[in-house]
Amino acid sequence: MSxxxxxxxxxTLVFVVLLAAFGTLAFAQAQKAPxxxxxxxxxxxxxxxxxxVPTPQVLVDRMLDMAKVTPADFVMxxxxxxxxxxxxxxxxxxxxxxxxxxxxxxxxxxxxxxxEGVGGRAEFIKADLFETDFSKASVITMFLLPDINLKLRxxxxxxxxxxxxxxxxxxxxxxxxxxxxxxxxxxxxxxxWCTALLWIVPARVAGSHKVPQGxxxxxxxxxxxxxxxxxxxxxxALEGRVRGEEITFxxxxxxxxxxxNGKTLELR
Ligand SMILES: C[S@@+](CC[C@H](N)C(=O)[O-])C[C@H]1O[C@@H](n2cnc3c(N)ncnc32)[C@H](O)[C@@H]1O
Numbered sequence: 001m002s003x004x005x006x007x008x009x010x011x012t013l014v015f016v017v018l019l020a021a022f023g024t025l026a027f028a029q030a031q032k033a034p035x036x037x038x039x040x041x042x043x044x045x046x047x048x049x050x051x052x053v054p055t056p057q058v059l060v061d062r063m064l065d066m067a068k069v070t071p072a073d074f075v076m077x078x079x080x081x082x083x084x085x086x087x088x089x090x091x092x093x094x095x096x097x098x099x100x101x102x103x104x105x106x107x108x109x110x111x112x113x114x115x116e117g118v119g120g121r122a123e124f125i126k127a128d129l130f131e132t133d134f135s136k137a138s139v140i141t142m143f144l145l146p147d148i149n150l151k152l153r154x155x156x157x158x159x160x161x162x163x164x165x166x167x168x169x170x171x172x173x174x175x176x177x178x179x180x181x182x183x184x185x186x187x188x189x190x191x192x193w194c195t196a197l198l199w200i201v202p203a204r205v206a207g208s209h210k211v212p213q214g215x216x217x218x219x220x221x222x223x224x225x226x227x228x229x230x231x232x233x234x235x236x237a238l239e240g241r242v243r244g245e246e247i248t249f250x251x252x253x254x255x256x257x258x259x260x261n262g263k264t265l266e267l268r
Contacts, residue, residue: 039104041082048101048128052081055143055168058188059196060088066179066198067139067164069094076137078129078144078152083109083122085141090118098124099132135159143168143193157222161203161260162244169195175222178243199223202242209265211258216265225249229256 045052055063063085069075071093077085080098082105089096090113100106106126113122125132130151134140140156140163142149150173156165157175171177177197183189206220214231216238225240229251240249240256247258247265258267 039108041105041108047079049130049148050079050144052102052105053143053193054081054084055193056183056189056191057084057088059168059183059194060085062181062183063141063166063168063196064089064092064139066181066196067141067166069139071095073138074136075139075141076134078132078134078140078142080109080124081105081143083112083124086122086124087113087116087118089139089141090122091116093121095121096123097137098122099127099129099134100124101126101128137163139164139166141166141168142170144170146170146173149173156199157201159201161201163201165199165201167197167199169193169197171197172199175199178223200243203245203247203260205242205247205260205265211265211267213267216267 041052043053064075067073069089069092073094075086075089075094075096077096077098080086080100083098086096086098086109098106098109100109103126106124109122109124110119113119113124134155137159142165144152144167149167149170153172153175156163165172178200179198180195182195184194200223202220202223204220205218205225208215208217214229216229217227219226220242223241223243225238225242225247227238229236229238231252234252236252238249238251240247242260245260247256247260249256256267258265260266
């Protein structure tokens with residue numbers, strides 16, 4: 001065999017061996033590549049009205065503690081992201097529903113709930129939170145934006161008195177929170193979003209109410225009350241607050257407690 005043919009044959013052999021090696025490598029990589037369904041969201045990714053940033057798990061826990069959720073509750077998370085709040089509530093034995101506009105996040109949440117074994121109590125719907133009826137919720141959780149909270153506020157204020165609203169970090173304009181808690185790094189919150197705020201939907205109590213003691217007139221600013229108590233022929237200025245249907249106020253140096261029973265004020 002000529003030297004030239006020998007070189008050509010050796011070259012062909014090397015080429016075939018290399019091709020086989022690359023083929024095997026490509027096959028192995030294809031096997032390692034993530035399945036098409038392994039959607040991985042990125043913190044800060046765009047959303048319809050708000051980007052996705054997850055609430056730190058330790059704050060999710062605190063938000064649900066603050067709302068004092070029990071299995072009697074129905075929790076709704078508006079803009080539910082990867083489903084963590086709904087899943088955490090479901091793990092506490094609570095029925096919970098996530099409303100999320102991004103269909104990939106909805107599917108991811110369903111997979112996460114199934115993995116955690118709470119698929120039966122944790123549900124997710126692909127929907128726009130502005131077009132969602134959340135009147136059945138006894139607890140609403142959210143991590144949206146201040147202007148979105150403000151847009152939702154009129155609807156929230158028509159919910160059943162006592163409904164608890166918990167927000168990660170963002171406020172509700174001049175409706176000040178009933179409770180606020182900021183978690184420290186020592187408490188496990190090392191990220192930026194570590195404040196939970198709670199509002200309790202107040203009963204509507206503005207106006208005059210006849211009570212055995214006399215007459216109470218309330219001026220209501222969300223949960224804050226001012227007004228007068230007329231009793232024993234005198235008029236006293238009052239100050240107080242309403243928490244769901246429970247009313248507390250002080251007037252004339254005395255503390256009063258009461259409850260709205262429908263439209264009737266029952267004063268103790
Ligand atoms: C800041 S993330 C909060 C996610 C989750 N609630 C949490 O605390 O981890 C806001 C979520 O709202 C979703 N979102 C934005 N606009 C929405 C809309 N109009 N309706 C429903 N979901 C929306 C985003 O896709 C994103 O997942």
